[in-house]
Amino acid sequence: MNQRVVTAIVALVALLIVLFALPPVIAKLVIAALLLAGAWEWSGFFSGARTPLRIVYVAAIAVLFWIFVVAMPEYAGQLLLAGMVWWLLALIWTFFFPTPIPMPARWVIGAIVLVPMYVALVVLYDIEQLILLFALLVVWVADTGAYLAGKKFGRVKLAPEISPGKTWEGVIGGLVAVVLLVVGTSFWTETDLATLLPFCLAAAILSIVGDLTVSMFKRTAGVKDSGTLFPGHGGVLDRIDSIAAAAPLFALGTSWAGLR
16 A cells, blocks of 8 residues: 555656646657557557567557647547547446457557547647646546545445456445545636536546456456556556546536536
8 A cells, every 4th residue: 555655646746747847748748658658558468469569559559649639630529539439338348248359459449548548638738737637636536536445345346357356335435536526626716516526427437437448458368457667556557547538528528517
């Protein structure tokens, strides 16, 4: 637990430096580099994939980042909508797991997970760094609340075939934590609580879908954690799986939720 806390504090300080101290171009490159590390970990889900093939996959994801952020940003909205459709399909998929995941599907779904997430993070950053930070906080608060409530009260399994440690009590704890965060934020920023609260709860629920979806791929590949970059937390994918599902919703709905 102590290791998890120390890692979380260091990561938060690093994030604040990236968001508020670095020039925008550098900040976006740092975010891209982190997600490309996630792409490298995702390529570990490809059975028997050797280093050259994994490098090709990471390079392909990098090209897609460039296309939708630099070359053709006018298509960002359509990409984010496609990402939302994917996460709704992923929610349905979780009810039928275990199911075989063909190798071509692993390649394509990795791109569907990572590319809309990067575009969403860039969109939120360009709107305002504080909004991006708030979106990340919603996901992290939901995750932390779920972890603590699950440890203390967890009894009823959420999806035992996918992630045996997750419980419905943890889900409730995570959502309660998000309610507290949003209520506090609403008073501080004078946003409309009646709009902001259901929006953030929807994002928190989607973040659970992201977590479960990546867990399906880890379980299929026979690995517990995607990597070891973050001591006590696992790899990059272990930290961004929830964000991958919630970020497109935030990027598409900031105006509706009254965040700008």
